[in-house]
Structures are given as structure tokens and as C-alpha cells.
Amino acid sequence: MASNIFGTSGIRRVFMNYSESDVMLTPQMALEVGLALGTYLDGNANVVIGKDIRTSALPIEYAFISGLVSTGCNVKTLGIVTTPTLAMSQRYLRADAGVMITASHNTPEYIGLKFWGPSGMGYVPEQEEEIERIYNDKAFLNIEWDEVGKVTNVDDINDIHIIDVTNRIMFDGSNLHVIADPGNGSGCEIVPKLLSAYDIKIMTINAQMDGKFPGRNSEPSKENLIQLSKFLKTSDQDDIGIALDGDADRVIFLDEDGVIVDPIRLLTLMAVDYLKRYKDTIPKENLKVATPINSSSLMEDVLNPLGCEVLRTEVGDIKVAEAIKEKGGFLGGETSGTYIWPRTHLGPDSIGTIAKVLRMIVESGKTLRELLNDIPDYPYYRKAFKLKKDIPFTDDINEKIIKEVKEVLEGKGKKLKNTNKLDGVRFDFDEGWILVRRSGTSPYLRISGESSVNLESSKEMNELVQEKMKKLDLI
Structure with a gap:
């Protein structure tokens, strides 16, 4: 049976050391995905690999590299780096492809693989579908024993990245005070070093790399940044707070009063x-x-x-x-x-x-x-709900959602202006909009929207739509 191994952000699953299925991400699966990527690249490619700080990144990295070099690809390993550093390294190291071993902001039991092109852009669905086809068909490239690729380590990529940034973006930061919260993730080294390069006075919290994320959950959400916010509220000196997720592809800023900036x-x-x-x-x-x-x-x-x-x-x-x-x-x-x-x-x-x-x-x-x-601050509100069943949303499900949300709008006397099914279903009405979509990276339903009236109006619409989603037995 063919497996759909890619989501909207590469491959992301809970780690398991061995499994007969592809529900979990195992070293065996990583080996075969490595073979599939190497085959897709015709075995004649230079591939750069980075990883985040998750405990399961190590066995996945070793297995994945084994697959790649077994097709003839040469690998350059960066060690623990941020996703932006991997993206930057594509150009610097003249790579044909890049791979980040990460589950981004997910909880620590997750691990994943995300592929990148030479421009630093992630692989598009068409590329992932071809790799998935090779993986499912086990149509891997065969090579001889003397054609196996080589693995080399690159030790100074963080320093190279900092030089690249500071050469392009110049300022004197000696009068700035910053609190940085890398969330025990991959940004623990590069972010303080970057700030120091600008002579910024820094304080750090959760700045020791730890794949179990002991300081806070990886996602830099409001509930996970309470400590950072308190530091800023009580400080007389700090100008800004900076928080990142596990692989530092996301960054959240807090102002001098500890308020998260949208x-x-x-x-x-x-x-x-x-x-x-x-x-x-x-x-x-x-x-x-x-x-x-x-x-x-x-x-x-x-x-x-x-x-x-x-x-x-x-x-x-x-x-x-x-x-x-x-x-x-x-x-x-x-x-x-x-x-x-x-x-x-x-x-x-x-x-x-x-x-x-x-x-x-x-x-x-x-x-x-x-x-x-x-910059105006429109009343925006969103909530996420665990799905009862981890299933993709078909056209049939979306049509049911449209029917139920239209009933909500009609019941509140709202005039529907447009329905957009680009990603989930977005309803634009006379006083704002609301979007219902399934997350592409985790089994959650996200309901978000804004109102031109006030925040309470946004919350009310969200709650009414929640009840409809419960009626559909989605959450």
C-alpha cells in the first residue's frame, strides 16, 4: 500500500526506533527516504544536512546519510544549526540540495525531514511527490561499492552566517538591551553570538541546547512566553525580547512592555x-x-x-x-x-x-x-482544536463546513462577501472574516479571523463556528 509520507512542511512524525508501518518516523524509514532523495538527484549531487537539538535527530541523521551516500551523493554535515543557517549554506556551499532534520515547533517526541533547493526554498509538492513515488516503489538507484559518496563536516557555518548578516545589515547596537529566549533550541549558539557581534547588551533565558525542551514548549506562543514577558515587564533596561522555536525558523518579538508583537x-x-x-x-x-x-x-x-x-x-x-x-x-x-x-x-x-x-x-x-x-491593530483571534480523527479534509468535508458557517453568518445577520477555498475555507463578510482550516503539520483544526468591530466580536464568531465544528464531529 502506497504511503503519503509528506505533509505541508516535509515529513514530520513521532519518532520510533522500529515500526512495520510509516505512521512513525524510524531510522529504517529515514534510510529509505535518503535512498529516494539520492535517486531523485540521480546520485550525482552535493547535499548539505543540518539538524536541530531533538534527541532523535541523531539516529535519523545517520540512517538518512547512509541512504544518500548509498546512491553516490556526497554529503556535507553542519551539525546542530538553525533552519535559516541551512538555507543560507546552500549558496555558500554550492549545494544541489539541503536537508534539515527537525520537527520545528512540535513537541519533543516528534522528528522530521525537510528538503531544500539551491535557492534556499523548500521542495514544492511536485518534487515531494516524485520522491514519494520512488520511496513507495522502492525504485532506488543501484551503484557499485566504489561509487559510494563521501561525508565531510563543516564546523564554522554559524560564524560564516553571522559574518554574512553583519556585512549586509550594519548598525551600532551598543545602546540596546535585549533578552533572548531560544527555547533550548538550535538558536542557542547563533543568536547570542549575532547580538554580541552588534555590541548589544544581552540577557538569555532557556539558552542551553536540550532536545527535551525543559525551559518551555518549543512553539513561541503566548502561553509559552510568560517568563520572557515577565522579565521585560519588570526590567528598567531591556528594549526588546526575542523568542524562537526549536529550529529557529520562527521568531517572535516582544516590545519593551513584554507585549507580544503580532x-x-x-x-x-x-x-x-x-x-x-x-x-x-x-x-x-x-x-x-x-x-x-x-x-x-x-x-x-x-x-x-x-x-x-x-x-x-x-x-x-x-x-x-x-x-x-x-x-x-x-x-x-x-x-x-x-x-x-x-x-x-x-x-x-x-x-x-x-x-x-x-x-x-x-x-x-x-x-x-x-x-x-x-500600523493598525485589527482585532484578530484564533484557536486550535485537536481533531477527533487525524484525516485529510476532503471536498465533502469542506462543503459541510461551508454550509454550517453560512448558517452562523446568516444567524448573526452578516452579509457574506466571498468564500475562498485556497487553503481551508475563508469567509469574508461585511465586518471581517473567519477561516477554518486543518493544520498541515499536526492533527489540529485551526479557526481564525478578525473583526472591524472589536475583539469580542472576533471571539464570538470563533465560538459559534467551534460549536458547528463539534456538530460535524470534527473536534
């Missing part, structure tokens, strides 16, 4: 700053910012009057990067705190984003909260 407001602020700096030099076809369907409509309201188009995509950094690659653009980002700067590479870039945000603060002489004063 990533879409920050994305919009950075877009405005970029336009002020470079608008006269940006080709017209690149006056675009890409963001998924679940992002706030404030982006259109702020950026369209500046001559900047907002490209709406499916959820996921790869979808955002794909839109930029196909349609042009100078920036992309998601509600999760993922930011893409295509002039550098097409992968998530928390490291470069940290430098750009701090540069804005230094050059403006304003706090992050003051910088955000000109």
Missing part, C-alpha cells in the same frame, strides 16, 4: 521600512509582499496605498516562497513568525530578521512599540 503587524512595518529605503530601486514587478490567506487584511490597507501589492497564498513558508519566486516580491511572512527575504534566499530567515528589526530601532531612535504606532 507577526503580521511587524511584517507590514518591515515592508514599509523596506519601501522607504529601496522603493526607487525595486523593479515594479517586485513591489509585492506575499502572505497566506490567514493573515490580517491590515496588510492591504497599509501597503496598497504605497503601491505595493499583497499576494495571498496557502499557509506555509514554501507556499509563500513559491509565490515570490513565480510572481515576484521583496518580502514574505506568516502569522507564525516566519519571514522570507528573497534577496538573501527563499527560506525562513529569523536571523536576518532579528538584525533588520534591531536596525530599525537603532536608526529611528524609537522603541518597537513606537514604531508600530502607525
